[in-house]
Amino acid sequence: MRHLKLTQRAGRATRSVHTAVTRSMPAVVGRGMPFIGGWARRARARLCPPRGVAAVLMIAITAPTAALAQAPGPPTDAEILALVRTHCVPCHAAEPTHEAFARAPAGIVLETIPQIAANAARIMTQVVVSRAMPLGNQAGMTDEERDRIAAWIEGRNK
Numbered sequence: 001m002r003h004l005k006l007t008q009r010a011g012r013a014t015r016s017v018h019t020a021v022t023r024s025m026p027a028v029v030g031r032g033m034p035f036i037g038g039w040a041r042r043a044r045a046r047l048c049p050p051r052g053v054a055a056v057l058m059i060a061i062t063a064p065t066a067a068l069a070q071a072p073g074p075p076t077d078a079e080i081l082a083l084v085r086t087h088c089v090p091c092h093a094a095e096p097t098h099e100a101f102a103r104a105p106a107g108i109v110l111e112t113i114p115q116i117a118a119n120a121a122r123i124m125t126q127v128v129v130s131r132a133m134p135l136g137n138q139a140g141m142t143d144e145e146r147d148r149i150a151a152w153i154e155g156r157n158k
């Protein structure tokens, strides 16, 4: 049991480090660019035939950088619908499948994108800020999934 808890904590720590690294990526890449440019210029000045070699070097250097900078794209409606179906709809449906509820709790039904969108502000509060939802978190919603819901709501508000 003790071991299990430690492992879970380690997992959580790794995830938050991962999130921090992913978020800081554009800044790092941005700062890396002048260095790469200067380096390439120096390489071009030194090497002969200059153009071909420098071009190959540039590709070799920038290809991994570009791969690192790739963050997951903005969440799609389909992704959000799937998340909400797994984590919310057992309770928040016109006819809940969760045994504890005969009707949608607080009258909130989240079976379609328009229904989810209409409740976006409350979902943000409940899922991302207070984390009161999903109630009991029986299906094990992860921090990454909460982040995806937040990103989807923020994307709509732009």
Ligand code: HEC
Pocket: 084, 087, 088, 089, 090, 091, 092, 098, 105, 106, 108, 110, 119, 122, 123, 126, 127, 133, 134, 135, 136
């Ligand atoms: C196990 C059942 C259950 C699950 C799963 C669940 N909820 Fe709830 N939800 C409730 C109950 C019960 C309430 C009423 C709580 C209250 O009135 O204090 C509620 C209330 C809410 C409210 C209204 C709260 C307010 O005062 O604004 C929102 C919004 C909400 N849930 C969103 C979600 C979202 C989004 C998910 C999925 C990520 C989710 N819920 C998953 C049971 C559930």
